[in-house]
Amino acid sequence: MNKLYQRTAAMLLLTVTTACGQHVTGMTRVPPPVPQVSVSAGQESTSTAEELVVWSYYDTADGDKHFASLHPDFKVKSVMHSYEGIVDDLIQSAITGETPDVVMLDSSHAGRLNGIDILDNLRNSLYSSKGYEDRIPKNMLPVYSNLAGDKLMALPTELPNAVTFYRADILEENGFPSEPEALAVYISNPQNWVDMAMKLKEKNIYLFQHYTDPFETAALSASYLDGELRFNRGSQAFLDAFYVSREVRSHGLALRSMIWDSSGQQAIRSGQLAMLYAGTWITGQLKSWAPDLTGRWRAARLPLNLYGYKEGAMMAIPKLSRHKAEAWEYLKLTTNLLQPADQPGGEAYLGGQDMNALKTSLAPQNKGIYPTPLDTRLKELWDKKGVEIAESDRPIPELLQEMGQQMEAMTAEERRIMKEYLMRSAEGK
Structure with a gap:
């Protein structure tokens, strides 16, 4: 591993959480990986060779069975980890040298992994990944790349x-747009969003689970920092979202229950709850929770x-995977991606709605x-200050600016290190 990258990667891992969920203060070093043991599918030198x-x-299970049916010389050993703990477990496995061959992560884990060098670069010739990468919109590549953007991690x-x-x-029964684009x-x-919520509340129908929904919905559109490592949540959309959150709180427009509760x-x-702001995968949950509502959402x-x-x-494929081809x-x-x-x-x-077209x-x-x-x-800080802004009477622009200044101040040294690393990476390209 390049020495500059080794040093920088150690510095970039600034907030690794331990298995018990506590934060490590300072910097946590990840030692260089132990040498990889190469074992082919036909060897029987170890008990895990196949x-x-x-x-x-x-x-x-479904993916495991599909793989096993096409590769009978291999069996798949799936190990379930918690959503919260899988990144910590993966980092620890890189230290011990006992990594999996494949790791399934969530895109929300990207920030904890893109500053350390424990995942293989899928742009390596072994993987012929260009056709797959080409299907990922350029603006979404940071989710699947290392911090410098010169390696495809996942x-x-x-x-x-x-x-x-x-x-x-x-919505149609109450005189509101019901076609997707018209509603959007x-x-x-x-103000239309607030007015709709006000009118529907008269019939005990809600558009929000909690008053935090509007500003958390805006947060789906932007990470905390931008590509220049500056505060990234100060746009007009965030000002509007916090306004809506204040109105929801002031007028009692939230259901005050979460969809993950009974x-x-x-x-x-x-x-009673007629609107959600979520990932497209929530369709499957709606089917499970309310199968009788087919065609209405x-x-x-x-x-x-x-x-x-x-x-x-x-x-992703860890760098120490013993069966990279498989x-x-x-x-x-x-x-x-290749569909x-x-x-x-x-x-x-969803009434026959073409979700592939919408997602594309x-x-x-x-x-x-x-x-x-x-x-x-x-x-x-976002979770804490977001609630404070929604509950405050002070001007939203002023409070949002203060939050941005605080975020930048509390990470000033780390951002300086990262900027230096990114500059050197760019010079080396």
Whole structure:
């Protein structure tokens, strides 16, 4: 590993969390990896010679079976980790040299991994990944690349998008736009969004789970820092979103239950909750929670003319994987990046809406994404200050500016180190 990158990577891992969830202060060094043991599929020199080890935070049984059916000389050993702990476990495995062959991560983990050198570069000739990378919109590549953008760390299982899910029948019955694009245009105006919520509340129908929903929806469109490592959440859309959050809180326009709770799921079934702002994968959850509502839900782009994404699985191959060729085959079988962009994707639950077309149109518009190793620390401040802004009577622009200044001040030294690294990386290209 390049010595400059070794030193820089050690400095960039600034906020690694331990297995118990506590933050390590200062800097945590990741030692150089131990030499890789190369074992081919036909060898029997170790007990794991014909075993592809896959780590994930969700059930991969279908993908495992598919791979095993095409590669009978290998069996897949899947190991389930917690969503919160899988990154810590992966970093520890790089230290001990006992890494998996494939690791399934979430796109929200990107900032914790793109500053350390433990994942293989999928641009290496072994992987022939260009056709897959070409399907990832340029503005979304930072999610799947290292901090400098010169290595491809992961592939998404599918491109993540965030949308507005809504009950088309309820909106239509109450005189509001019910077609996806018409609704998106209508709620691009923050006052329209508030007025809709006010009118529907009269019938005990809600558009928000909590008053934080509007500014957290805006947060789907932009990371904490931009590509120049400056505060990235001070645009007019964020001012508008905090205004809506204040109105929701002031007028009691939130359900005050979450969809992950039984009360929130009952509100979905009863029609009391008529709008969600989430990743496109939530379609499957809606089917599970409210199968009788088939045909009544639709999806539109986000309010306030925003484009964003909400999590989404991605796959990587650790540098110490013992079966890289087979690991690459597993990735190719699991991603849908090469599906034709014009392949029909009618979703019966959403009234036959073509979700493939919607996702294809939205993904290239995601332009505010730049994960960094500082995100874990910045999230804590965002969560705290976001609530304070929504609950305050002080001018929103003033408070948002203060938050940005605080974020930049508390990470000044780390950002200086990162900028120096990025500058040297650019010079070396």
